[in-house]
Amino acid sequence: MKIICAGFPKTGTKSMAKALRQLGYTVYDLEEHIDLHMDKFVDFMDGVTNSAELMAAYKDVDVCVDQPACTMWLTFFKHFPDAKVILMERESSDVWFNSYSKMFLYNIEKHRVWYQDLLPYLSRTHARFAKLCQQCFIRSTASRGIFWDKQPWSAECWKYQYEMHNAAVRHLVPEQQLLIFKTGEGWQRLCQFLDKPVPDAPFPRENVAGQTGNVMDQLQEFKTQTKINEEVRRSVIISGASIVAAIAVSAVILLRNKIW
Structure with missing residues (x-):
């Protein structure tokens, strides 16, 4: 592990992931975390395993970014103490809260299904996914719940968690290993920090809130979501x-009783 991106979701994580890929790094983003290692994260968070097994899966990966890695940045840093840390920040905790909450509202409006509460019973994969999502939600908002549920949200709790997270990163990472990166900043300081030449291409701008093709739309195409859909159909x-068979058996029994 060469770089740990500790910035919360909606601090330019998708833009940073694309930028680091352009610089030649192997990057594990939300899709890789979920599709490749969801069970490892859940087992660690449930106390079934310690962090060693999970971290072993990342030893040959150059970069981790976004949930659940960003809220576990210190676990990664303890296992990879020579890694550089990039803390992406928004202009303020208010700006971050507005962007993060809009992302969830978009998902509720566009992707929440009427049978959402039944999904854990219809798909084992969804039950595991829901566990991971709840852990991520708690770690990034200091609130209970999950990102596809309609619920009251505490702006104060969310902003508190964001500010405490950023303060911890600033305090615990040695100055020479830390880059504080402001959203929209561009290539110059990032490439200087990583000792890389500045690309000719503009710095990426991904996952713009409310635009089609954002991360909530992309999530629907993940292999994990495809597996969930298949399990739901099968269930x-x-x-x-089973219901048809039960009705048929009941009908036969009633018919026999009438005959006899």
Whole structure:
């Protein structure tokens, strides 16, 4: 592990991931965390395993960014103490809260299904995914809940968590290993920090809130979501067949009783 991106979601994580890929690094972002190592994260967070097994999966990865890695940045840093740390920040905690909450509202409006509460019973993969999402939500907002549930949100709790997280990174990472990167800043200081030449291309601007193709839209195409959809379809078919079979058996029993 060469670089740990400790910035919270909606601090330019997708832009940073793309920028670091352009600089030649192997980057594990939200998609890789979920599709490749979701079970390892859940087992660690549930206390089934310690962090050693999870960190072993990242030893040959250059960069980690976004949830759940960003809120576990210190665990990564303890295992990879020579890594550089990039803390991406918004202009203020108010700006960050507005952007983060809008992302969840977009997901609720566009992607929440009417049978959402049944999904953990229809798909084992979704049940595991929901566990991980709840942990990520708690770690990034200091609030209970999950990002697809309609619920009251405490702006104070969310902003408190953001500010405490950033303060911890600033305090615990040695100055020579830390870059504080402001969203929209561009290539210059990043490339200087990493000792890389500045690319000719403009700095990426990804996952703009409210625009089609943002991370909540992309999530629907993850392999994990495809697996969830397949498990749900299978469960519905099995449940439907069971109900039909039960009705048929009941009808036969009633018919026999009438005949006899």
